Amino acid sequence: MAEHQRIHPVVGVEAPPTAPLVPHGSSISEKGSPVWRPPLLKHSVPVIQFHSRPAKSSSCCKCICWTISLLVLLLVIVGATAGILYLVFQPKLPSYSVDSLKISSLGLNIDMSLYAEFDVKITTYNPNKKIGIYYEKGGQLSVWYANTKLCDGELPKFYQGHQNKTVLHLALTGQTQYGSTLMTAIQEQQQTGRIPLDLKVDAPVAIKLGKLKLKKVRILGECLLVVDSLSANNSISIKASDCRFRLKL
Template identity: 30%
Template sequence: MYSGQYPPPPNYVMLQHQYGAPPPPYYAPQPYPQRRSRGNCCIRFICCIYCLLFLLIFFMAASLVLTYTFYKPKIPIYKLEDFSVTNFNMQPDMIINAEFLVTIRAQNPNRKIGFIYGKGSTVIVTFEGSTLCSGNLPAFHQGHENVTMLKIPLAGKATFGPDLNKALRDDNEQGRIPLMVQVNVPVTVVMDAFPMRQFDFHVSCHMTIDSLRPDKKPSILSTTYTFGFGF
């Protein structure tokens, strides 16, 4: 109970008409909007790149499968049909003059694919890694399911060392001469009538013949082929 000289103050009551408006309601602070981190944007960008790469690889694989199914490509078949010696002379000063005539059978088994054999080809005959003679393939177009016989004259002048010269003489006397015929030729694949990309085709024929004498037709005792290509 209030005691003193003065009476107690009256209870305070705020009336609406005192200030003309009620007091403002309680204001709750709003949270700040969260910013997107740069990490999420980078992850989304990387995911899009991977999706595009996946679609690109998928369409490329599908086109290759369709092309293979439609064209059914087959590798050309090459065979050394004949080997003739037109001149072979081993001089006392280790110089060898050689002239050969090589016949190569080129077969294209494809029904819808042709080949263009371009210029700049080489045909080399070697003995123990040393060149005896060389020549070139003619430039020509081979059509579908075609067989072409190529007669290639080769000529060369080589100088062998005493050991290699003796090895060649001994093999010639024994009737077993190992030679290698190497063919490098630029080839363009033609699908229907549309030339595609050119690549270099390599054929190596390891063969053994019984003679290098010009007055005797040599017999091919054995042949082994290896193939390769590059861009």
């Protein structure tokens, strides 16, 4: 009889022990029992943010610094050049003197305005040794009495060389309103033998340094005169004269 096959029961493989569930914040002790531990606190670390300046702002600052530096350098160069030119050329203002004053006409018109015609002789002197003066077109000489202009005329256009004296003969004419009041004041002043007049000069000039002709500037002058009379066709004596001039850039 055939041997009967014996069927042996398969021994079941034990499943590995599962780890016990441990609550959050606890651990297992050596005996296998869970031990509670406080949860770890996450400390927040402050974050420091550094804001860098934009590149555009930095470039603007550099541009401003360069501009200021260039301006300072330019001022230094201009100042040094002006100082050198002053030492080399030693510029001086020209001087003027009123040599004579003649009244061709002074009287009232039909409309009671005052008409005046003066002939003035002026000497101008350029004291500079290395500077020439171009008197340009548009210069004017005027005669005033009591802040009222009596007459005026144009200065001629000419060139005055180094240390040169030039005599100018100028014809001045003018007409003033309210002539009767002004004529009365002049006649009363004439009785004292001292009549104040104010001669004003406004002359556009160009300075010549060597062969270089600079841009136009203006010579402004004022001569305070005291004359003995303002009678027409009579010799007039200038008793006092005080002339002052300045340069206007």
